[in-house]
Amino acid sequence: MKLKSWLSRTLFVTSLGALSAAAWAQSTLLTNVNGYTMNSDRELQRFQAIQFTGDTIDRVFEPGEVLPEPDGLTVIDGQGKTVLPGLIDAHGHILNYGLSLLRVDMAGVRSEREAVQRVIEFQQANPGMQWIQGRGWNQVLWESNEFPTAAALDAAESDTPMWFSRIDGHAGWANRAAMELAGVDATTPDPDGGMIIRDSEGRPTGTFVNNAMRYITQHIPSPSLEDQKMALRSAMQALAAEGLTSVHDAGVSSTTLQAYRELLEEGPLPIRVYAMLAGLDPQLPDRLAEGHFVSDDNTLVVRSVKISADGALGSRGAYLNDDYSDMPGHRGLLQITPERLTQLMNQSMLSDFQVNVHAIGDGANMIVMDNYEALIQTTDTQQQRHRIEHAQVLRYEDILRFSQLGVIPSMQATHATSDKNMAQDRLGEVRIHGAYAWRKLLDAGTIIANGSDFPVEPASPFYGLHAAVTRQDRNNEPPGGWFPEERMTHEEALLSFTVDAAFAAHQEGILGTLEPGKQADFIIVDQDYFEIPPEDIWTMSAEQTWVGGRLIHETAQ
Known part of the structure; x- marks a missing residue:
């Protein structure tokens, strides 16, 4: 992928010509588009044009509505292209992606x-x-x-x-x-x-x-602050090119947070970053004492902590309640002791931070959910919308507890299609039915914040939308989908990458849908998500990515 300086891409583009940056202060009308968003009832809404001033949406025009006169407006002809709300990846690793x-x-x-x-x-x-x-x-x-x-x-x-x-x-x-x-x-x-x-x-x-x-x-030299800034900048540019307008960065050290702050001083970040403090950062108490941070332009937010309970299924590090089906005598590994896990969760909650715990095995998920059941009540922090990152293998009773406790499963659709070749070997015939159980979670009344876990998986959100809708890999295997009863609908998948991911970051008031008063974050894509065959969703790409009314990425014509 050819990376471009995002500073050189902040000018607006009308068809093939660039507008003056001074035009940013006046209202812009993007018209002649095939637009999709969700309304307040979580129902699909079509639109033909969208008007915004600076970083804020003024009005969304439904098909047939009379458009304003162009006088005093910067008018952009969308040429009939499909427009979607900016896509949000609820779990990625931006520094590692840049370094990768x-x-x-x-x-x-x-x-x-x-x-x-x-x-x-x-x-x-x-x-x-x-x-x-x-x-x-x-x-x-x-x-x-x-x-x-x-x-x-x-x-x-x-x-x-x-x-x-x-x-x-x-x-x-x-x-x-x-x-x-x-x-x-x-x-x-x-x-x-x-x-x-x-x-x-x-x-x-x-x-x-x-x-x-x-x-x-421990023997590998850590990247310097300047190295990290370079990697973060490159990663955010590349992520914008994938069609992402916001990412929840899962596990940020104090040094990396400083790199973000210095980049912010140089200008708005190219995309929005919801940074989770690393739970094992030696300076975590200092970061918690500083309280929440929200930049004036909402491109950097810090109000959550990421803690890892166990490892991953593929390396048999996910912690299971019973032995691995393909390794008798082995149940996986907890990365920290249960006592330390409880202490970190409680400390973060008492500091009024959202807690987001990595848990993959059913044993780890059970331990984390037991902690949530006890600690949410004693700390009175249900309003923080605590999360479990991955939530891959669940007992049926824990599936029900997500909704009961108001805990959000932050899941990655492509993990299911990548893991399908080994997951059943690891888990056996029974436990597999509680794995990657999107439909069971949705039917139990919870929402799912979707993402990719890049660079573990490719960063393209269209790969995730495809996996969520089809339960197939990008070779469209297996026929009919892997445990297809767990599929999402097109609408549910889009919600999980937009308003539900925004909700998981306390940002649904400004992000996730295209409505008056919200941020002008949207993408122009090359195909109609709702009309192309489901097996082709992964081939979609973003031709333009707009964040806060700024054109951050445009595919070369």
Whole structure:
């Protein structure tokens, strides 16, 4: 993807010509569009034109309504294109996404050998790097179905330490140089909440799961503040090009928050960021004491905390109540002790912050939900709209508790279609019916905030809309959908990426729908979401992305 400076894209565009930036102060009428939004009753509403002044919508014109005279207006001809509310990703990792643009991309590799070849090619193109890093490998896609080894990386013939995160971020692959630097050998113990994959003689093979990853990652130099600013800027530009106008950034350190603040001082952020403070940040008490932060232009909001309870299903790090069906005697891992989890949740609630807990296994979800049931009452914080991030594997009784407690499941539709090749092996014939259970959650009276978990999954929201509606991957497999009874309707899927994601961030008053008084966040797309065949939704793309009345991205004509 070719990235452009967002500062150079803040001028309005009328058909093929650019308008003066001074026109931003006057009202703009985008007309001749095939527009869709939701009304206050969550029903689909069509419109033909939208008028906004500065960053605020003045009026939305339904088909047949008389449009205002053009005098005093900047008029943009939408050329019959489809317009949707700006799409919101309720769970992504913006810094990691920006850094991933500068690292080895192993997404989709079909074998360990292919992954190593990408490393060799990257090293040849980027000589002299202190560390070689990357992410995206998934051994479930490989014929061997085995975790990768440091021995395989010997083919790179390099003394440079290497570290590659699994697609879910809950396991990592190191070469011999990295393990030697970290002092990891057969005598190194598995830490609490982590596991070193070993050979028959107990020697580390090169794969580290959950908390064991820290043996390696603590030796990787942290990106500087300027490095982070560069990565964040690049990531936000790229995300705008995907059609995203807002992202909930799941787990932001104090340093990264400072990078955001400095970028904000330089001008509005390209897209809106709802930043979740990292629960294990050593400076979390200081950040909580500072209270909520909302920038004047609403492009940066801080009022929530992200805590991780367990790992991921693919690396068998998700914490289950009973053994993995394909690994007897193993139930996964909790990343922090139950006592520490309760303490962090309570501390954040007492500071009047929303709590968003990563929980994937049914055991982790049960523990988190038990905490919510107790702590929401004692702290009187139901109005904070606490969340569970991922909520992938649930007991039926916990599905019901989401609505009862007012807890929001923040889920990622593409996780289901990516995990379908291994999820049933991990969970068995019974537990699988509580996994990725969108329809059961919706029917129980809750809402779902949708997202992607990029860079774990691709950032395109159209991939997520496609997966939500079809329960199929982008090869449209399996026929008819994977557990198709859990599908969302077109309207429900769009709600989950717009007004329901906005609700999960306390922003439904300004974002999520196109209505007078709300922010002028919208996208112009190349196909009609409601008319194209469902199997083609993933092929959609954003031709223009507008945030607060500013044109942030435009596809080159």
